[in-house]
Amino acid sequence: MVTDEKRRYRMKKRAEAEEETRRRITQSTVDLHEALGPSRTSVSAIAEHAGVRRSTVYRHFPDELALFTACTSHWMGINPPPDPSAWSTIPDPEQRLSTALNGLYPYYRRTRQMMTNIHRDEEVMPMVKQMMGGYRAYLEAARDILLDGRTIPPPRRDTVKAAIGHALSFPVWRSLALEQSLPDEECSELMCRLVRAAQCIGDA
Incomplete structure (x- = not known):
């Protein structure tokens, strides 16, 4: 029984x-x-x-x-990505950007195989594109945090916003770090310089 x-x-x-x-x-x-x-x-x-x-x-x-x-x-x-809310407590925009990239780029290095595959397949699999929605939202939130507090004339705001978004992109890191063999720290510094240059476009 x-x-x-x-x-x-x-x-x-x-x-x-x-x-x-x-x-x-x-x-x-x-x-x-x-x-x-x-x-x-x-x-x-x-x-x-x-x-x-x-x-x-x-x-x-x-x-x-x-x-x-x-x-x-x-x-x-x-594999949780770096928390952008931690960057928002840094008052200086330049230091905030540097801190963000120096946290994000090592994350990209650790997860590069998976990230490479899903970026490749995003264009051919609607389900992957759907699953990538959260990652895209993460990048947008991070970009807005890194844009905040910058003194930018309105005509240049979109340019600087685009430069920051570019710096946060995995394919950009992959090109610099894997294809051009730059250390993560140099990738970060180069992208910080790009954002500063975008902010100064048009200055005499």
């Missing part, structure tokens, strides 16, 4: 096994997205990597949105 205690124990173990399976599928998705990119990762590959059947993947994640949401949440939990 199965007692209530045994039944509860079995239910607990079953739930733990299901949670572990879900975790393996999520981690496998992250691993393959980082190694290959979302556009080159199939459900079959995820299932094989996780050691489960395709049907098991679909049982835990019935559609692409559910799978991508879990993958993004898991990866972001492990």
